[in-house]
């Protein structure tokens with residue numbers, strides 16, 4: 053077993069991509085992802101990784117180059133955040149619908165205006181519909197593991213889709229953590245050489261990305277829908293194989309101290325670590341509360357989620373993004389979709405927290421928990437609420 | 450005859466909707482969106498070939514007898530041939546079905 057070493061998470065992610073022996077990296081630096089690509093370019097320049105590093109002029113070009121690399125049959129890696137992900141937007145659909153395997157880490161950051169380099173989930177949540185596999189890391193070790201698993205999943209013949217590993221900007225990207233970094237040899241045992249199913253090849257010419265006339269577009273979209281849905285089973289299988297090889301267990305929906313809970317919190321990403329500490333504190337005081345976290349976001353692990361929350365009376369959902377003038381936070385919307393019309397569905401207390409780098413601490417958890425307790429006691433379910441806001445979401449009290 | 454069905458079920462699409470057979474575009478009959486068709490009055494035609502030169506689809510061929518003929522499987526019904534003909538011998542006729 054590899055030893056644990058203190059490392060900045062961004063550096064660890066770059067090392068993980070290097071351990072995966074990627075062939076092509078096309079990336080543009082953007083805060084807070086910069087250290088990932090900076091370190092990868094160093095690794096390549098030092099001759100420690102035999103890969104093509106393409107220093108592009110924008111994220112639009114980065115994703116376009118990645119499509120070209122993947123289409124040529126190269127193991128492809130990139131990283132971005134926030135405005136960079138937004139600039140990639142149109143190409144993200146193409147990568148998915150052309151079924152081009154690649155791994156992209158996203159150091160989740162808020163979108164401008166006002167300009168903000170700090171963490172929330174507005175970048176990834178506005179890219180839910182692009183047809184990529186999307187997973188979330190809660191700490192540096194998980195980000196490293198998900199990059200390694202990500203390549204294996206993305207390249208699996210039953211999946212063949214681009215995969216996005218989300219990890220929180222600054223909160224994780226700039227954190228120094230003890231990381232167990234698998235060696236290239238260990239990774240190779242788990243992640244065999246990439247054999248593309250279909251690639252650009254002069255001897256066997258094919259056309260990738262042709263026009264889809266109305267007669268075929270609907271069918272192409274159906275194929276994309278099932279490509280992502282069908283990724284679920286092989287992804288779970290690969291998580292199991294990763295555990296066998298490296299001893300760390302991953303599940304589509306992670307739970308923490310949910311036994312006998314009438315109230316569960318639902319979170320995603322790095323906030324989980326604070327939430328677990330808070331749960332410990334409250335549990336130790338004799339209150340039954342637990343935590344559910346989405347590891348897998350696309351495909352949406354509907355059955356795992358329903359199982360995780362079975363029998364619970366109230367869910368406190370903590371979103372990190374919302375749609376102005378719309379139905380609130382994305383996680384809460386999707387949870388409602390999963391539970392609508394079900395008998396004994398829990399009541400949902402929707403909150404939005406931690407926007408643009410605002411800390412989420414025990415006081416916030418306590419406040420949300422009080423709302424959940426009120427609803428459990430029979431109070432009406434409050435409308436979705438952006439807490440932590442001076443002036444109050446619905447006016448001054 | 451088209452080898453691949455032009456309207457496959459989603460399960461039968463190639464990975465990523467790729468086209469796996471080179472040159473398969475020749476099976477695509479692209480003229481199905483014209484709503485009117487050029488009709489020639491060959492009695493007036495002087496066999497100059499201008500219509501064939503100007504047809505943006507290149508779908509007018511000069512026959513062995515020297516007269517032009519449009520391939521309606523590719524004609525888009527743009528009426529450029531009608532405008533360009535010196536002898537005014539082409540007219541657009543609306544197609545009913």
Ligand code: SF4
Nearest residue numbers: 504524525527528530
């Ligand atoms: S109508 Fe247009 S496309 Fe058709 S034959 Fe004339 S010029 Fe060509």
Ligand code: SF4
Nearest residue numbers: 494495497498500534
């Ligand atoms: S342009 Fe008119 S006259 Fe000349 S070949 Fe065509 S139809 Fe005949």
